[in-house]
Amino acid sequence: METLVEIRDVRKVYKRDEFDVPVLNGITLDVPRGDFLALMGPSGSGKTTLLNLIAGIDRPTSGRIIVDGKEISRFSETALASWRARHVGFIFQLYNLIPVLNAFENVELPLLLTKLSKKERREHVTAALNIVGLSDRIFHYPRQLSGGQEQRVAIARAVVTDPSILVADEPTGDLDARNAQETLDLLQRLNEEFDKTIMMVTHDPKAAQHARRTMHLEKGLLVEMQEMAAAQA
Amino acid sequence: MVPLKYNIRNLRARSVSTLMSVFGIGIVIAVMLSMMALNNGVQKATTTSGSKDAMMVLREGAQAEVSSWVTKEAYRIIRELPGVRKDSKGQPLLSPEIVIAFKIPKKDDPKGSNVIVRGVTQNAFAMRPNVRLIQGRMFRPGLNEVIVARRVRDRFVNTNVGDTFKFGPQLWNVVGVFDAHGTAFDSEIWADVDYLGQARKRDAYSSLVLHPVDRAAFESIKAAIKNDNRLKLAVKSEYQYYSEQTTGLLGIVILVFIVTAFMIFAAILATMNTMFTAVSSRKRELATMRAIGYKRRTILLAMMIESAFVAFLGGVAGVLLALPVNFISTGTVNWQTFSEVAFNFDVDRHVAMLGILLAVVSGVFGGLLPAISAARMPIAQALREI
Numbered sequence: 001m002e003t004l005v006e007i008r009d010v011r012k013v014y015k016r017d018e019f020d021v022p023v024l025n026g027i028t029l030d031v032p033r034g035d036f037l038a039l040m041g042p043s044g045s046g047k048t049t050l051l052n053l054i055a056g057i058d059r060p061t062s063g064r065i066i067v068d069g070k071e072i073s074r075f076s077e078t079a080l081a082s083w084r085a086r087h088v089g090f091i092f093q094l095y096n097l098i099p100v101l102n103a104f105e106n107v108e109l110p111l112l113l114t115k116l117s118k119k120e121r122r123e124h125v126t127a128a129l130n131i132v133g134l135s136d137r138i139f140h141y142p143r144q145l146s147g148g149q150e151q152r153v154a155i156a157r158a159v160v161t162d163p164s165i166l167v168a169d170e171p172t173g174d175l176d177a178r179n180a181q182e183t184l185d186l187l188q189r190l191n192e193e194f195d196k197t198i199m200m201v202t203h204d205p206k207a208a209q210h211a212r213r214t215m216h217l218e219k220g221l222l223v224e225m226q227e228m229a230a231a232q233a
Numbered sequence: 234m235v236p237l238k239y240n241i242r243n244l245r246a247r248s249v250s251t252l253m254s255v256f257g258i259g260i261v262i263a264v265m266l267s268m269m270a271l272n273n274g275v276q277k278a279t280t281t282s283g284s285k286d287a288m289m290v291l292r293e294g295a296q297a298e299v300s301s302w303v304t305k306e307a308y309r310i311i312r313e314l315p316g317v318r319k320d321s322k323g324q325p326l327l328s329p330e331i332v333i334a335f336k337i338p339k340k341d342d343p344k345g346s347n348v349i350v351r352g353v354t355q356n357a358f359a360m361r362p363n364v365r366l367i368q369g370r371m372f373r374p375g376l377n378e379v380i381v382a383r384r385v386r387d388r389f390v391n392t393n394v395g396d397t398f399k400f401g402p403q404l405w406n407v408v409g410v411f412d413a414h415g416t417a418f419d420s421e422i423w424a425d426v427d428y429l430g431q432a433r434k435r436d437a438y439s440s441l442v443l444h445p446v447d448r449a450a451f452e453s454i455k456a457a458i459k460n461d462n463r464l465k466l467a468v469k470s471e472y473q474y475y476s477e478q479t480t481g482l483l484g485i486v487i488l489v490f491i492v493t494a495f496m497i498f499a500a501i502l503a504t505m506n507t508m509f510t511a512v513s514s515r516k517r518e519l520a521t522m523r524a525i526g527y528k529r530r531t532i533l534l535a536m537m538i539e540s541a542f543v544a545f546l547g548g549v550a551g552v553l554l555a556l557p558v559n560f561i562s563t564g565t566v567n568w569q570t571f572s573e574v575a576f577n578f579d580v581d582r583h584v585a586m587l588g589i590l591l592a593v594v595s596g597v598f599g600g601l602l603p604a605i606s607a608a609r610m611p612i613a614q615a616l617r618e619i
Contacts, residue, residue, distance in 0.1 A: 048613075049613075052612075052613040055524070057523075057524050057612040057613050057616075058611075058612070058613040077529065078528055078529070081523065081526050081527065081528045081529070082526065082528075084524065084525070084526045085525065085526025085527075086526070088524075090521070090524050090525065092521070092616065094517075096517060096518065096521040096616070098239065098518050098521070098522075099246065099518070100238075100239060100242035100243050100245075100246050101238075101239065101242070105236070105238075109522070109525060110525045110526060112234070112235075112236065113525075113526050113527065157525075
């Protein structure tokens with residue numbers, strides 16, 4: 001399968017006062033297009049850092065990150081922002097919806113960075129809210145929605161631009177079991193039906209089971225790889 | 234571009250904090266506008282008094298009419314100079330005037346203040362169209378009658394029509410009230426020049442005001458007076474004379490500038506405080522927008538617009554709060570003449586626009602640092618903010 005994300009010997013060191021804190025110690029990883037990869041590991045193992053690097057909201061201290069043939073680790077800040085707008089959909093643990101915008105406007109937010117007309121934007125937003133099953137909550141504000149519904153709006157916002165890659169950081173971390181299940185089913189559907197490449201950080205082994213494969217990070221290194229898809233086959 | 238509704242709804246969402254900022258800035262702007270209105274009023278009272286066409290003749294070296302004298306001989310010489318405009322009866326448009334400051338009790342201060350008493354002829358009215366009688370009648374030549382400016386009547390005792398007050402050994406009857414359209418004459422009492430001269434034993438005038446036929450005549454009359462060694466007089470335009478009087482009120486202008494500068498600084502700090510709070514409570518949502526692909530400069534602009542908008546509302550509130558001072562009329566001492574200058578606080582269109590503009594400018598400056606901090610937050614870190 002074609003490789004979408006290539007990570008080559010990536011290191012990340014944070015500076016805390018005068019101390020260097022190494023978080024990633026030379027990660028090399030390939031993520032094929034259409035993959036659904038779960039990243040697991042204890043707190044502080046560097047999973048979120050790795051996800052942030054792939055999503056282009058943080059930069060590696062050394063090493064290369066190539067997404068869809070482009071070495072994003074060399075992009076300027078501005079180029080990176082434009083790249084994220086076109087290629088990355090974000091799903092957060094706390095949904096991160098804009099409280100003063102309703103569901104429609106939240107989903108529309110990434111489309112305002114495109115050249116789409118108002119009518120086209122409306123069509124895209126409606127389609128995205130349809131996919132997540134919230135077409136009846138279009139004009140609700142985040143505070144008028146349940147946690148599960150908020151996360152579905154956030155997923156609609158993540159997919160509305162049809163990005164190459166979806167990154168999800170603990171997407172079920174703040175949800176009850178039923179809503180967590182619905183969210184994971186939705187992600188799985190996006191992967192299987194819409195062929196979305198998904199990278200998900202999670203603590204929850206049950207959540208990881210929805211992925212095609214799971215990788216473990218420990219002390220900044222990938223220590224184990226489970227080819228879930230192969231195991232299931 | 235971040236949609237404007239995002240900013241406006243955020244301001245509405247934290248309406249208490251927004252309203253407090255708007256009122257905070259509003260009060261600052263209102264105080265500033267009042268100071269400017271005061272300055273504006275003083276400027277108007279002095280600079281609009283004089284016409285650029287009219288010439289003012291004073292003793293050489295005299296700073297003000299009260300310390301100047303022009304002999305009757307000089308008056309007769311200047312009256313005959315070529316280039317002096319004539320009225321419809323063929324008489325030269327020349328107004329010899331006697332200016333004396335004297336103290337009368339004020340309604341709110343029994344010790345009183347100096348008021349200018351100006352002795353004039355009928356020509357003075359022809360040459361100062363701003364001066365209009367609004368009550369009573371004109372004084373009659375050769376009698377102890379005066380007309381008083383409306384603002385003098387409002388502020389000093391015994392100055393209503395029908396009242397009598399003592400000035401030197403004489404009693405003077407108030408027969409009329411005039412309005413001088415915000416000019417310096419609004420601080421004066423006018424009487425017949427000849428009667429005033431006799432009563433006060435003055436055989437010289439304080440000044441002459443005349444109208445030349447044109448600009449060339451202005452220059453030729455000026456040169457003729459300057460070059461006549463008998464006269465020892467100086468000529469300036471009436472406008473220049475009254476502009477120079479303003480320098481006696483320089484203290485007010487300096488005060489206005491200092492207070493305004495502090496006030497702008499206060500407005501900047503108020504906005505900065507509001508916007509730092511706004512940014513810090515929205516770190517995660519701003520980081521989310523940047524993650525989604527909004528560029529740094531877009532976030533910067535959005536926060537600046539929000540800040541400028543709060544300040545704009547503050548500016549409007551300031552103008553509304555400052556409007557009532559428009560109706561305040563007060564006085565100050567002109568140190569050139571040691572007499573009272575009455576003026577209105579004048580919040581006109583320009584002052585109001587300037588107030589709003591300064592509010593917006595302070596909003597932009599106050600919003601700058603918080604906006605930069607919002608735009609420069611490391612996204613990954615800010616996303617973890619709760």
